[in-house]
Amino acid sequence: MTNTELKKVLVVEKVLDGHMTNEEGAALLGLSVRQVQRLKKRYQVGNAGGIAHGNRGRKPVHALSAEIKDRVAELYTQKYQGSNSCHFAELLAEHEGIELSGVSTRRILLTKGLKSAKQRRRSKVHQPRKRRSQVGMLWQIDATPYAWLEDRAPVFALHAAIDDATGIVTGAVFMPTECREGYSLVMMQGIKKQGIPLGLYSDRHTIFRSPNEKLTLEQQLAGMTKPLSHFGKAMHELGIEHIKAVTPQAKGRIERLWVTLQDRLVIELRLLGVSTIEEANKALPKLIAKHNKQFAVAPVSADSAYRKLGKDVRLEHVFxxxxxxxxxxxxxxxxxxxxxxxxxxxxxxxxxxxxxxxxxxxxxxxxxxxxxxxxxxxxxTKAVRQAEKKPNKKAGIAQPRKPAADHPWKRTYQVHQKQIQNTTMQGRNQAT
Structure with missing residues (x-):
C-alpha cells in the first residue's frame, strides 16, 4: 500500500474506534465527510485491503498489447529510424494505421531501449521577436547544406523562404550548393503563388551584398546609395526592402525551420525512395504543402501586405x-x-x-x-577579312661589298702604309 492509503487506514480506524469524528477525519485527509463514510464501509468489508484501489495489480483495459509494442519497435528500427517521437506517431497513423500519441511512442521506444537519434540540448534563453502582423510584410530566406538523402547521394543545399507572420514556406528548392540561382528560384516560386512581399530578411552572404565598395555611374544615376549584387538589383527593381541580418538569431524563424525539416524531410524522402536531387525536387512541393498545413499559424491581421505582380513583368528577366x-x-x-x-x-x-x-x-x-x-x-560570327597572301621571298647570297678608294677605313690603311714606307726609306738612306 502507498503512504496515502496507509494514512487513510489509520484515520478510518480512529474514526471507527470513536477517537475521531467523521468531520475531523475528513479535514485530516482533505476529503469530504461522505467520502470518509464510504471508506469506513470499505474497511468494514475488506479491512485494510478494502482501502486500496480495486484495480491494483490488474491490467488496464486500454493498455497496449505486447504485439503492438513489438510491432512499433520493429517499424522504428527497420523503416522509421531517426524520426522523433511526434513525427514517428504521425507516420504510424499515416502509413501503418496505428493511432498512438507521441508520448506513447516515446514510452514504448524507451522501454525497448531505443533512444532518439538526436538528443535535444537545452537551448539558451532568447527573447523571441514578435511576428509581423500581416502576411507578406516580411520573408526570411536562407539555405542549408545537409545530407537530405543520407548515404544515397552527396550533400546538397536546400534553399527556402518563410513568411514571418504565418510560418508558411513560400518557396523551396534543392541545389548542389548555396547559390544565387537557388535563391532566385525560391523568390520566383513565392512571388508567383503569393505576390511581392514588402521586405526580405537574409544573412550577409556575398550573394546578397556586393563586395564592391564604390558605386558605378549607372547606379548613381539610378539613385542607389550603396552597391548592389545581382540579387540585390532584382530586389531593388521589384521594390522589396532587403534587410541583412548580422547574427543568425536575428532570423530565428527560418533557423528553426531547418531543425524541423532536417528531422522530417530526411525520413519522408527515404519513405518515397528518393535517391537523386532531381527526384527530391519533384517530391518537394507536396512535402512543403504537408509541412505548411501542419505548422502554419493564423496571422494577427486578416489583411494582406502582398503586392500583385504586374502583367508586363517577367520574373525571368528580373532575376x-x-x-x-x-x-x-x-x-x-x-x-x-x-x-x-x-x-x-x-x-x-x-x-x-x-x-x-x-x-x-x-x-x-x-x-x-x-x-x-x-x-x-x-x-x-564576326566577319574576318582575309588579306591577299604574298609569297615569301627567299633570301639570296649577298654580293661582296668592296669599300671605295676614299673610304675612311682605306684612308687609315693608306696612311699607315705610307708611314711604313717612309720608315723603310730612311733606314736604307742611313745605311748607304
Missing amino acids: TTREHRKLGTGRTLSYGGRIYTFAKAVPGHWDAKSVVEVRETLSGALLIWHNGEALMLKET
Whole structure:
C-alpha cells in the first residue's frame, strides 16, 4: 500500500474506534465527510485491503498489447529510424494505421531501449521577436547544406523562404550548393503563388551584398546609395526592402525551420525512395504543402501586405546577372568571349560604342534591357577579312661589298702604309 492509503487506514480506524469524528477525519485527509463514510464501509468489508484501489495489480483495459509494442519497435528500427517521437506517431497513423500519441511512442521506444537519434540540448534563453502582423510584410530566406538523402547521394543545399507572420514556406528548392540561382528560384516560386512581399530578411552572404565598395555611374544615376549584387538589383527593381541580418538569431524563424525539416524531410524522402536531387525536387512541393498545413499559424491581421505582380513583368528577366557592354558598328557586342547581335530587327538608331545593359537569365538566354523592354540577343560570327597572301621571298647570297678608294677605313690603311714606307726609306738612306 502507498503512504496515502496507509494514512487513510489509520484515520478510518480512529474514526471507527470513536477517537475521531467523521468531520475531523475528513479535514485530516482533505476529503469530504461522505467520502470518509464510504471508506469506513470499505474497511468494514475488506479491512485494510478494502482501502486500496480495486484495480491494483490488474491490467488496464486500454493498455497496449505486447504485439503492438513489438510491432512499433520493429517499424522504428527497420523503416522509421531517426524520426522523433511526434513525427514517428504521425507516420504510424499515416502509413501503418496505428493511432498512438507521441508520448506513447516515446514510452514504448524507451522501454525497448531505443533512444532518439538526436538528443535535444537545452537551448539558451532568447527573447523571441514578435511576428509581423500581416502576411507578406516580411520573408526570411536562407539555405542549408545537409545530407537530405543520407548515404544515397552527396550533400546538397536546400534553399527556402518563410513568411514571418504565418510560418508558411513560400518557396523551396534543392541545389548542389548555396547559390544565387537557388535563391532566385525560391523568390520566383513565392512571388508567383503569393505576390511581392514588402521586405526580405537574409544573412550577409556575398550573394546578397556586393563586395564592391564604390558605386558605378549607372547606379548613381539610378539613385542607389550603396552597391548592389545581382540579387540585390532584382530586389531593388521589384521594390522589396532587403534587410541583412548580422547574427543568425536575428532570423530565428527560418533557423528553426531547418531543425524541423532536417528531422522530417530526411525520413519522408527515404519513405518515397528518393535517391537523386532531381527526384527530391519533384517530391518537394507536396512535402512543403504537408509541412505548411501542419505548422502554419493564423496571422494577427486578416489583411494582406502582398503586392500583385504586374502583367508586363517577367520574373525571368528580373532575376538575372547584369553587365554593361559597348555596341559595335554592326550592332554587335562581345560577351563571354562570343559575339552577339539582336535576334530580331530593332527599330531606331543605335550609335556605335553606346553602352547597353546586358542581362543573362537563369536559362542562359541573353538580352539587352532598354527602356524597360527586353531585346533578345543571338550569337553570331564576326566577319574576318582575309588579306591577299604574298609569297615569301627567299633570301639570296649577298654580293661582296668592296669599300671605295676614299673610304675612311682605306684612308687609315693608306696612311699607315705610307708611314711604313717612309720608315723603310730612311733606314736604307742611313745605311748607304
